[in-house]
Amino acid sequence: MEHAERLLTAAGELFYRRGIQAVGMDDVRAASGVSLKRLYQCFPSKEALVVAYLERRDERWMDSLTSYVAGHDDQVGAVFGWLERWFGEEDFRGCGFVNAYGELGATSEAVAEVVRGHKRRLRAYLRGLVADDLTAEQLLVLVDGATVTAMVDPERGAAAARAAAKAAHAVTAACRG
Numbered sequence: 673m674e675h676a677e678r679l680l681t682a683a684g685e686l687f688y689r690r691g692i693q694a695v696g697m698d699d700v701r702a703a704s705g706v707s708l709k710r711l712y713q714c715f716p717s718k719e720a721l722v723v724a725y726l727e728r729r730d731e732r733w734m735d736s737l738t739s740y741v742a743g744h745d746d747q748v749g750a751v752f753g754w755l756e757r758w759f760g761e762e763d764f765r766g767c768g769f770v771n772a773y774g775e776l777g778a779t780s781e782a783v784a785e786v787v788r789g790h791k792r793r794l795r796a797y798l799r800g801l802v803a804d805d806l807t808a809e810q811l812l813v814l815v816d817g818a819t820v821t822a823m824v825d826p827e828r829g830a831a832a833a834r835a836a837a838k839a840a841h842a843v844t845a846a847c848r849g
Contacts, residue, residue, distance in 0.1 A: 676714045676724075678704040683725045688768050692722055692775050719780055722772065726786040729768050734793060747801045748811065748844055752837035755815065759822040759829030766823025767816070807847045814840050 682704035686695040697718055701708045715721035737754050744750035758764060765771070769787045776783040794815070799808035818836035822829030 675704075675706050675710050679706055679711055679714055679721070680725060680728050682706075683721055684729060687722070687725055688729075688765055688771075689763065692772055697721075719782055722776065722780070723782050723786055726769065726772055726783065726790070730786070730790045730793065733768075733790075734797065738797065741801075748840050749837055751798070751801070751811070751815065752818070752833050752840060755818055755822075755836070756830050756833035759819075759826070759833055764822065764826065764829070767819045770816070770820070802844055803847050807843060810843045811840055814843075 679700060683695070683700045686699055686703055697711060698708065700721065701711050704711070706714075711721075715724060737751065740754040740757075741747050741750040744753070769790045772783055773787040777787060778784075791812070795808055795812050798811045798815075799805060802808050802811065814836040818832040821832035
């Protein structure tokens with residue numbers, strides 16, 4: 673288990689920072705300190721490693737978001753407050769799921785399905801915060817739009833999160849109204 677954890681940690685950092693296609697299995701081996709033989713025993717293919725990385729990222733990302741939001745009265749606003757914090761992190765490189773889909777979604781159904789699963793999970797979480805499916809879908813679009821804006825222009829990340837928060841409040845108020 674320790675080897676798989678080291679491999680996932682190394683792969684996660686490399687894939688997110690450099691891109692999945694730019695990172696070879698030998699890069700993961702070197703960064704993890706795990707032998708190539710052990711790497712392939714844990715993950716028989718790069719696709720298997722990418723899927724495991726994305727599944728782990730989903731768990732950690734959602735846990736971080738939901739823990740943060742749970743501590744706030746305005747939970748919809750807290751989603752965007754959490755995004756603003758995330759966008760300000762030194763290693764922020766956008767949505768790892770959108771990035772992975774852009775690189776491999778057309779050629780790997782396994783990767784595409786993990787990405788779709790993450791988006792379904794996020795939409796379901798947002799649905800739990802609001803009154804209806806349409807509002808949850810609108811919030812998801814705001815989350816994704818703010819994330820892409822922050823990725824493309826990091827200096828505008830905080831402004832994108834705040835603008836999305838204002839739009840989210842307008843959307844939720846209109847649905848209540």
